[in-house]
Amino acid sequence: MNLHHDGGPVVSVDEVTRTFGDVVALDHVSLEVGPGELVGLLGPNGAGKSTLLSLVSGLRRPDSGTVRLLGQDPTHPVARTTLGMTPQETGLPATLRVGEVVDFVGGHYPDPVPTPELLEQFGITELARRQTGSLSGGQKRRLAVALAMAGRPQIVLLDEPTTGLDVAGRTALWDAIRACHQAGVTVLLTSHYLEEIQALAERVVVVDHGRVLADDTLAAILERVGASRVSYSGPDGARQEHVVSDSDQFVRDLVRSGTEFTGLEIRHASLEEAFTALTAGAADGEGRETRHAPGAESGRARAGLTTEGVNR
Numbered sequence: 257m258n259l260h261h262d263g264g265p266v267v268s269v270d271e272v273t274r275t276f277g278d279v280v281a282l283d284h285v286s287l288e289v290g291p292g293e294l295v296g297l298l299g300p301n302g303a304g305k306s307t308l309l310s311l312v313s314g315l316r317r318p319d320s321g322t323v324r325l326l327g328q329d330p331t332h333p334v335a336r337t338t339l340g341m342t343p344q345e346t347g348l349p350a351t352l353r354v355g356e357v358v359d360f361v362g363g364h365y366p367d368p369v370p371t372p373e374l375l376e377q378f379g380i381t382e383l384a385r386r387q388t389g390s391l392s393g394g395q396k397r398r399l400a401v402a403l404a405m406a407g408r409p410q411i412v413l414l415d416e417p418t419t420g421l422d423v424a425g426r427t428a429l430w431d432a433i434r435a436c437h438q439a440g441v442t443v444l445l446t447s448h449y450l451e452e453i454q455a456l457a458e459r460v461v462v463v464d465h466g467r468v469l470a471d472d473t474l475a476a477i478l479e480r481v482g483a484s485r486v487s488y489s490g491p492d493g494a495r496q497e498h499v500v501s502d503s504d505q506f507v508r509d510l511v512r513s514g515t516e517f518t519g520l521e522i523r524h525a526s527l528e529e530a531f532t533a534l535t536a537g538a539a540d541g542e543g544r545e546t547r548h549a550p551g552a553e554s555g556r557a558r559a560g561l562t563t564e565g566v567n568r
């Protein structure tokens with residue numbers, strides 16, 4: 257059953273706090289995900305990502321604040337018919353064959369993807385007759401993500417979908433996730449892999465210590481760090497690397513200074529540098545950021561980025 261929604265958010269999390277004893281897993285988190293978005297939740301261990309997904313999927317309730325899935329309370333079963341989910345750890349019935357598990361899960365939905373089609377989509381057709389207990393860890397992950405799509409969900413929550421996969425397995429799963437997104441499915445995924453977020457997500461929500469530190473497009477988050485890395489070999493041949501906010505000005509100054517250099521390279525800061533900058537700022541007790549990010553200068557300050565050179 258497709259719940260009708262009027263173009264409003266698919267997920268709406270408003271001022272949500274959730275604690276476990278003394279641990280504040282989520283601290284006044286607000287987040288909206290619109291139809292068809294592919295959002296990456298990025299954060300270190302214990303940041304609160306899985307807790308957030310458990311609230312969105314109705315597995316847990318917030319202590320305060322509200323969570324809505326297509327405008328409904330996600331603890332209500334009707335709201336969850338729109339949802340596909342792959343948890344971090346997947347318990348598959350070991351003695352059932354792959355095809356049987358897909359049939360079984362699909363059987364819970366009114367209009368499931370036909371089993372052969374789903375297996376094909378996730379590149380696991382040849383595993384159809386294998387008992388799931390005999391699958392490798394990576395094969396189990398692929399099956400688990402496939403199962404999240406079995407009921408033609410409007411939204412899927414993927415908690416670290418490619419953990420433990422080799423490069424080929426990861427790339428294949430990325431392609432399948434992209435295909436679902438292109439078909440209009442809203443995707444909210446968590447990952448520890450920066451390259452995964454960079455490869456998939458249009459929008460990145462950085463979470464740490466239960467708070468949203470940044471929520472913006474991938475491009476804007478990278479730009480916000482506002483830094484470039486300039487490197488060159490100096491007169492003694494040693495590689496110099498500088499992180500600067502204005503690489504044009506830096507190079508003009510370098511030329512003017514008469515320093516001899518070779519092998520000049522300029523590149524933008526990576527997502528890894530942006531992530532380190534954002535979470536380091538949070539550890540220093542700086543305030544949370546909103547979707548409308550401040551200028552690059554404060555991002556740079558948060559980054560603790562310097563214009564000091566480092567010898568490599």
Ligand SMILES: Nc1ncnc2c1ncn2[C@@H]1O[C@H](COP(=O)(O)OP(=O)(O)OP(=O)(O)O)[C@@H](O)[C@H]1O
Binds near residue numbers: 281300301
């Ligand atoms: N059931 C629970 N009981 C007690 N503490 C919990 C429980 N679930 C989560 N926590 C705590 O809440 C915090 C957030 O955990 P959560 O699993 O949401 O983080 P995460 O960002 O998903 O981490 P990871 O990347 O390691 O999966 C952590 O400090 C964790 O120990």
